[in-house]
Amino acid sequence: MSKAEMSKEQNTSIPLLSVKDLAVDFNTMDGVVHAVEGVDLEISAGETVAIVGESGSGKSTTAMAIIGLLAGGGRIAGGSIRLDGREITTASEHEMRGIRGRDIGLVPQDPMSNLNPVAKIGTQVSETLLAHGLANRQNVSKKVVEALEAAGLPDAAQRAKQYPHEFSGGMRQRALIAIGLACKPRLLIADEPTSALDVTVQQTILDQIGVMTRELGTAVLLITHDLGLAAERAERVIVMHRGKVVEQGDAKQILEDPQHPYTKSLVAAAPSVAVARLQPAAFSAPRTPAPRPDAAASGDPKSDNPKSDNIVEFEHLTKVYPVRGRGEDFVAVNDVSLAIPRGETVAIVGESGSGKTTTARMLLKVVEPTSGLIKYEGKDISTLNRAETRDFRQRVQPIFQDPYSSLNPMFTIERLIAEPLEFYKRGSSTERRKRVRQLLDDVALPQSMLRRYPSELSGGQRQRIAIARALALSPDLIVCDEPVSALDVLVQDQILRLLGDLQREYGLSYLFISHDLAVVRLISDYVCVMKDGSLVEAASSEEIFTNARDPYTRRLLASIPGNELNIA
Secondary structure, three states, X not given: OOHHHHHHHHOOOOOOEEEEXXXXXXXXXXXXXXXXXXXXXXEOOOOEEEEEOXXXXXXXXXXXXXXXXXXXXXXXXXXXXXXXXXXXXXXXXXXXXXHEXXXXXXXXXXXXXXXXXXXXXXXXXXXXXXHOOOOOOOOHHHHHHHHHHHOOOXXXXXXXXXXXXXXXXXXXXXXXXXXXXXXXXXXXXXXXXXXXXXXXXXXXHHHHHHHXXXXXXXXXXXXXXXXXXXXXXXXXXXXXXXXXXXXXXXXXXXXXXOOOHHHHHHHHHOOOOOOOOOOHHHHOOOOOOOXXXXXXXOOOOOOOOOHHHEEEEEEEEEEEEOOOOOOOOEEEEEEEEEEEEOOOEEEEEOOOOOOHXXXXXXXXXXXXXXXXXXXXXXXXXXXXXXXXXHHHHHHEEEEOOOOOOOOOXXXXXXXXXXXXXXXXXXXXXXXXXXXXHHHHHHOOOOHHHHHOOHHHOOHHHHHHHHHHHHHOOOOOEEEEEOOOOOOOHHHHXXXXXXXXXXXXXXXXXXXXXXXXXXXXXXXXXXXXXXXXOEEEXXXXXXXXXXXXXXXXXXXXXXXXXXXXXXXX
């Protein structure tokens, strides 16, 4: 009998994890916040259960209470948490250290902030093994390599000697999986483990977690805002709203036939490739025919689409990075030509390392092209003088992917949003304060947040602040680099509709970088697919999603979690 079978046989009478009437409070400057109230849930050995809900619903707080890692000011105010029948709410910190890792593993959300940047990957895995007595100084290196190999990292012995910054996002997440499962825990908490990863890497990571947990007989508590992912990977789904469980049951049944009004709203807001671009009346202005995004590649001076129709044109754009110690340079972007029609949304999709973000950074003048041209309003941006560059930076604004690193932690929310207005001397101080409050309303955040700092906000709330700041100067073109990857489906839906409303009202153009093809389906007029630095396919959104021609594009579409389910 395998370890997994023995574990299940021994625990048939009681669940592996039992949470009863859990309450979690946080002490804040504004008083006590009741983050979780009356939560009940159970997980059996070997079972996968997903908790879904919007930012601030209490799903991550519930998970952190289970593992005893509540943020400062947080405390369990009531209820019971039992692991295999043992009450752990009253366990001492010393006892919890023994439980963490060995009994309950954790794969956190953000691999960059959860890996020590100055310690090698192997060292960080070995710390867990040594702390729980599962390795000694003589065999720890071997155990580390085994853990990294089990997590799917190729050339694990060499990778163990590298630092986090030398890993891609998917590789960093695999390292966290290795750490979380190194001690073969009975329960693994996976808190948004793939939210920042493209669909193919996401699928690989989740498959790896699935294989490892099945082999070990490990139960999984999956925290996610992705309903498709929950439907595909979990047997049961728990829906949380404002700190309470509002619905739970069979995953497919809940997502295909939700009963609670909040669950219905979540399902209705979930993006799906089965749904076409949001209707123009609700999302964007009526349009005149515009050029295809690959029109700039034709080189036909007699084209029916004049250049004045395009706000941006890339012509044979290439970016090459020299790599020390290697004979060949790294070609990040290879001979890319495309156009962004005025008032339209062009999306660039592709896996990590495909060159999509490098392309966006060259448009923002953060990175200089090795060769080729970028024209804005018909003018080569490499020839702009100082005054023209200053004007260009006001008219082209970015929304970056990572809300943790793109906001200054020392600034209040009010100062963060007002910063571009102050830098470019827009309006009086009174007018700037009014504009900040208007922007906060636009991104669906309360005025009470103005005095708070980024550390006091959830990831989704921080991203909405980043979006508000990008909108402050009323730009003509916004470069959106994964702008909704950290947002739950309800807020994501609000932001996408906000972007559409602004496009309709002000004629904005968007370059939308994303790994979420369901979101791209909703917001984009045109889609450009990149692979290994090259443009492999470019067409209208409708054509890409209904009649993709390139095998790589079809593989991306096939990797979307929950694509086969009717959840939208």
